Amino acid sequence: GENVEQHPSTLSVQEGDSAVIKCTYSDSASNYFPWYKQELGKGPQLIIDIRSNVGEKKDQRIAVTLNKTAKHFSLHITETQPEDSAVYFCAATGLYSSASKIIFGSGTRLSIRP
Amino acid sequence: KAGVTQTPRYLIKTRGQQVTLSCSPISGHRSVSWYQQTPGQGLQFLFEYFSETQRNKGNFPGRFSGRQFSNSRSEMNVSTLELGDSALYLCASSFGGADTGELFFGEGSRLTVL
Numbered sequence: 001g002e003n004v005e006q007h008p009s010t011l012s013v014q015e016g017d018s019a020v021i022k023c024t025y026s027d028s029a030s031n032y033f034p035w036y037k038q039e040l041g042k043g044p045q046l047i048i049d050i051r052s053n054v055g056e057k058k059d060q061r062i063a064v065t066l067n068k069t070a071k072h073f074s075l076h077i078t079e080t081q082p083e084d085s086a087v088y089f090c091a092a093t094g095l096y097s098s099a100s101k102i103i104f105g106s107g108t109r110l111s112i113r114p
Numbered sequence: 115k116a117g118v119t120q121t122p123r124y125l126i127k128t129r130g131q132q133v134t135l136s137c138s139p140i141s142g143h144r145s146v147s148w149y150q151q152t153p154g155q156g157l158q159f160l161f162e163y164f165s166e167t168q169r170n171k172g173n174f175p176g177r178f179s180g181r182q183f184s185n186s187r188s189e190m191n192v193s194t195l196e197l198g199d200s201a202l203y204l205c206a207s208s209f210g211g212a213d214t215g216e217l218f219f220g221e222g223s224r225l226t227v228l
Contacts, residue, residue: 043219106156
């Protein structure tokens with residue numbers, strides 16, 4: 001069945017350094033790739049998303065890249081800050097496809113060392 | 115604007131019992147989708163309701179069921195609880211279907227089965 005693999009499962013970086021989280025999807029019909037951030041005790045919150053007709057999208061310190069051919073997409077956080085510590089989930093689904101089910105990766109716990 | 119509200123936040127049940135969880139979506143949102151979150155498994159899609167109709171369903175046994183009311187509030191029910199059902203259950207709402215973009219998550223209901 002459809003699957004999204006996410007790596008690494010845990011990531012620790014020094015404050016100010018960059019963090020990269022990678023995901024691979026299996027369903028060729030997927031065309032929408034959101035990233036969610038989950039802080040302790042809270043529900044996930046969308047931080048950035050990308051559609052398959054775009055190769056890269058940036059929002060301040062956060063960027064997402066997509067390689068449709070390889071079915072890879074990645075989250076890049078630059079100049080990390082303590083408030084970036086959280087669990088991050090990637091996901092893949094078919095946009096405007098009612099039969100499509102959103103598939104989430106297993107999550108990456110990001111810790112920022114002061 | 116109030117966010118997605120889930121009740122109860124915490125509950126403890128024993129094997130064989132049943133449980134009902136409630137989700138009130140953001141006002142005006144017609145779609146409510148449910149997810150099971152367990153350590154190492156990430157977020158797994160249970161089902162989605164849109165305008166009182168089940169629109170999509172994940173790969174969970176029939177013990178997991180749900181419904182949506184005319185005011186878009188949704189409930190999910192798990193019957194004959196098993197130890198493996200212990201998890202954080204999250205619901206998310208969106209104006210269109212879950213396939214139309216951003217999902218707004220509640221803080222979840224944490225179920226412990228003893």
